[in-house]
Amino acid sequence: MKFSRIIANSGEWLSGDGPNRQIVVSSRVRLARNIRNKPFPGWAKKAERLEVMGLVKTAVEALPEMEESYSEPLESLSPLEKQVLVERHLISREHAAKAVGSAVVTNARQSLSVMINEEDHLRMQAICCGLQLGNVFDMINRVDSELESSLDFAFDSHLGYLTACPSNVGTGMRASAMLHLPALVMSDQINKIINSVNKIGLAVRGLHGEGTEAMGNLFQVSNQTTLGETEEEIIGRLNRVIEQIIEHEQNARALLSQRKPVTLHDQIGRAYGILCHAFSMSSKEALNLLSVIKLGIDLDVFPEAHRFPVDELFIETQPAHLQKGAQVQKMSSEERDTLRATIIRAKLNQMPGPDMSRLKISVPTATSKQ
Amino acid sequence: MEATVFLTQIVDGKMQKVNLCESCSKEKGVNDPTGFALADLLLGIGDSQQIEKNPASVKCPVCGFTQADFKKTGRLGCSHCYTVFDDGIAPMLKNMHKGTAHTGKTPAKFHMTRQRGEKLKSLQDNLSKAVAAEEFEKAAELRDQIRLLEAEPV
Numbered sequence: 001m002k003f004s005r006i007i008a009n010s011g012e013w014l015s016g017d018g019p020n021r022q023i024v025v026s027s028r029v030r031l032a033r034n035i036r037n038k039p040f041p042g043w044a045k046k047a048e049r050l051e052v053m054g055l056v057k058t059a060v061e062a063l064p065e066m067e068e069s070y071s072e073p074l075e076s077l078s079p080l081e082k083q084v085l086v087e088r089h090l091i092s093r094e095h096a097a098k099a100v101g102s103a104v105v106t107n108a109r110q111s112l113s114v115m116i117n118e119e120d121h122l123r124m125q126a127i128c129c130g131l132q133l134g135n136v137f138d139m140i141n142r143v144d145s146e147l148e149s150s151l152d153f154a155f156d157s158h159l160g161y162l163t164a165c166p167s168n169v170g171t172g173m174r175a176s177a178m179l180h181l182p183a184l185v186m187s188d189q190i191n192k193i194i195n196s197v198n199k200i201g202l203a204v205r206g207l208h209g210e211g212t213e214a215m216g217n218l219f220q221v222s223n224q225t226t227l228g229e230t231e232e233e234i235i236g237r238l239n240r241v242i243e244q245i246i247e248h249e250q251n252a253r254a255l256l257s258q259r260k261p262v263t264l265h266d267q268i269g270r271a272y273g274i275l276c277h278a279f280s281m282s283s284k285e286a287l288n289l290l291s292v293i294k295l296g297i298d299l300d301v302f303p304e305a306h307r308f309p310v311d312e313l314f315i316e317t318q319p320a321h322l323q324k325g326a327q328v329q330k331m332s333s334e335e336r337d338t339l340r341a342t343i344i345r346a347k348l349n350q351m352p353g354p355d356m357s358r359l360k361i362s363v364p365t366a367t368s369k370q
Numbered sequence: 371m372e373a374t375v376f377l378t379q380i381v382d383g384k385m386q387k388v389n390l391c392e393s394c395s396k397e398k399g400v401n402d403p404t405g406f407a408l409a410d411l412l413l414g415i416g417d418s419q420q421i422e423k424n425p426a427s428v429k430c431p432v433c434g435f436t437q438a439d440f441k442k443t444g445r446l447g448c449s450h451c452y453t454v455f456d457d458g459i460a461p462m463l464k465n466m467h468k469g470t471a472h473t474g475k476t477p478a479k480f481h482m483t484r485q486r487g488e489k490l491k492s493l494q495d496n497l498s499k500a501v502a503a504e505e506f507e508k509a510a511e512l513r514d515q516i517r518l519l520e521a522e523p524v
Contacts, residue, residue, distance in 0.1 A: 036449050039433040043447040119445065141475070148477045154449030155480055159463075160472025162449040166459060167466055169452075171474040201468070228469020 003081055006070050007324060011088055011110035011127070014311055018130020022298045023246050025178040025218065028089070029136045029235075030125040031144055032163045032172035036154040040164035041102070041117040049101030053116050059150040060105045060114045060122075065143055068108040075099040083320030089127060091115055112143065119164050120172075122147075131242060133175050133235045141231070160227065170227030175235050177242050178207075182217040182295045183252035184245075186267065193245060194219075201225055202241055207287075216287030216314065221245065254362045257299065265356050268296045275348045280334070281341040286317045293348075300360040306351045313347060430454045490519055 013026045034040060038052050053073070061071055074082065074095070082096040090106050095118040106113035115123040124147075126139040147153075154162040161172040168174070184190045194204045203224045206214040221242060223234045256264050271292035275281075293310055296302045315321055317340045323331050326339055429436055435447025437455060446452065452459060464470055476484075493516050500509040 034449055037432050039435075039448045040445060042443060042445050043433060043435060043439070144475075145478065148479065153477055155477050156449075156452060156472075157476075157480070157484065158471055159452060160474060162452050164445040166446070166463055169463065170467065170472045173474075225467040227463060227467035227472060230474040 003070065003072070003077070005108075006106070006110070007084065009108075009110075010312060010315065011090075013111065013127045013129045014315065015308060016129035018128055018132050020246055021130035023180055023249050024131040024242070025180055026089075026127055026129055027131055027133045027136045027175075027177050028125055028127040029133060029140050029173060029175045030123055031140055032120040032161065032168045032174075033122040033124070033144065033147070033151075034120050034154045034162060034164070036152045038121065040119070041098075041121065042119060042164060044101075044117075046101055049117050052121050053101055053103055056114075056116045056122055056151065057103055057105065059147055060116070060124075062150070063143060063146055065112055065146075066105060066107055069105055070108070071105040072103060073100075074102040074104065080320055080323055084324050087315060087318040087320055092118060092123070094118060095123070112139065114143075120168070122151075131177060131239070131246075133177065133239055137173075137175065137231060137235055168226050170225075171229075171231050171234065173226055173231055173234065174222055175238055176220050176222030177238070179219050179221060179242070179245060179249075180217055180291065180294060181219055181245070181249050182291050183256055184249050185217045186263075187252045187256060189248065189252060190219075193248060197221060197241060197245070200237075200241065202238065215284050216291040218287075218291070250362070253295070253299065257359055257361045261356075261359065264299075264359070265354070267292050268301055268354050268356075272296070272348070272354055275344050277345070278341045280337040281317075281344065282333075282337055283317060283319055283340065286340055286344060287314065290314055290317075290344075296354055298360075300358045301354045301356060302351060309347055309351075313344060316343060428454060486519065486522075490516065493519070 018024070018027070035052055035055065038044070039048055041049055041052075044052070057071065060066060061069065077085075079096075082091065085091045085104065086093055086096050088110065090110060090113045091104050092115065095102065095104070095115045098117065102115075102117040104113060104115055111128060112126050113124070115125075124140055124143055126136045126143070128136045128139075156162055160170040163169050163172050181190060181193075184193060197204050201224050203220075203222050205220045205222070207216065207218050207220070221238070223238055226234075229237075271289040275286075275289050275293065290310060290313055293302065294307075297304065297307050297310060316325070319333075319336055322336050322339055322343070325343075328335075331339070430447055430451045431454070432450040433448040435451050435454075437458060440446060440451075440455065440458075446455070446459075460470070493512055497509055497512040497516065500506075500512055
């Protein structure tokens with residue numbers, strides 16, 4: 001399968017459906033695995049990396065799940081193409097920095113991807129729409145069980161799966177959900193939520209994981225620890241916390257629509273106005289304004305039919321996707337900002353203006369705290 | 371000038387002392403009380419010597435990784451490093467994680483080997499008991515069972 005075919009279709013997690021998908025954009029589970037007694041990628045010499053890559057790539061490509069797949073050594077991808085894969089969450093930013101001796105394999109639906117020789121020999125992930133961490137874990141767990149018959153994974157009876165970084169040892173699992181929390185941001189409650197989530201040993205991060213800024217009111221919540229609990233226990237703990245955050249966001253939305261309808265109208269109206277009429281827009285501004293439109297769709301201010309086109313804009317307006325779409329070798333950031341505004345205008349002008357009379361007003365639940 | 375900076379370091383059970391005046395200590399960069407290799411530096415013990423003497427410089431026989439490499443990268447060299455550097459890693463894991471022992475998924479292969487190991491051990495224990503109790507008929511039976519299990523392909 002060619003890179004162009006991956007680009008032509010958006011991932012299933014974007015277009016699909018899933019529980020709580022208004023607030024939970026996607027659920028993702030990643031497993032880190034290594035081959036016994038082979039140097040980890042960061043310590044291995046080029047020849048050793050290539051040997052492991054050959055071994056792992058063959059095994060991964062043979063999986064029934066990867067029957068229709070895109071498999072590529074990283075050195076044959078341009079920096080732009082790598083960035084496109086990062087924006088789709090198919091590879092990490094760290095993996096994009098790798099070249100000879102690293103590879104990526106992903107299925108056509110873009111629901112499974114395996115990074116070969118990232119920080120560990122294998123970093124495999126499954127990603128789905130909405131809140132369904134249990135299902136997503138089952139998907140990747142199946143892949144892991146299939147692979148262990150052909151690959152000799154480094155496993156210790158006491159420490160579990162052995163990883164390059166001691167912070168991943170044990171299950172080697174990082175489960176995360178991408179949450180869209182505009183009302184918690186608007187009502188200044190988000191820092192309180194982040195602090196309390198951090199306190200119970202879970203991490204909250206920005207759009208592209210560790211060390212990235214939160215844009216578009218998108219937050220990634222994931223487990224911090226990997227040793228001492230089973231995979232099911234970790235996912236259960238994460239699920240309970242995410243369900244609480246969802247409830248807080250829903251309450252914040254209800255309170256905004258009840259107590260501050262003018263503020264809400266104003267924010268949605270302004271976002272729509274700017275997106276429809278701007279001629280230059282940075283990717284950060286685009287994400288932040290699109291987030292408000294997305295909230296408007298959730299609250300029935302815009303027709304539901306426009307949900308997918310708006311969700312698509314979140315990805316299409318990212319720098320590498322823009323540039324790839326334009327088929328231009330090199331674009332300045334000013335040129336990208338202009339093109340971004342053009343694409344957004346074209347899409348938003350097909351959408352009717354906000355109809356505030358349709359604003360969904362729900363009653364906050366009793367557990368609401370404010 | 372009077373010495374006002376006193377450095378004491380113990381290397382391999384030998385105490386090394388350096389006394390410096392304030393201006394000399396500044397000149398030599400001795401103003402960081404946490405710098406642990408200062409005495410070495412001042413007494414002219416080279417870096418290479420220090421690494422050789424340091425028990426923390428044990429090398430992983432599989433991949434050649436040392437503890438110094440870990441300090442630099444925060445990552446280990448290969449899966450065998452976990453056995454080699456166990457003393458240093460165990461306390462770190464304790465601080466980092468919810469527990470110190472893995473309770474999650476086990477690879478099927480490993481699961482089978484472990485079950486087999488446990489069964490063998492219990493048979494062997496029973497055999498010793500049977501021999502000690504001079505129950506030779508039972509011992510012979512157990513011996514046959516052990517031989518059978520050992521002959522099974524893994």
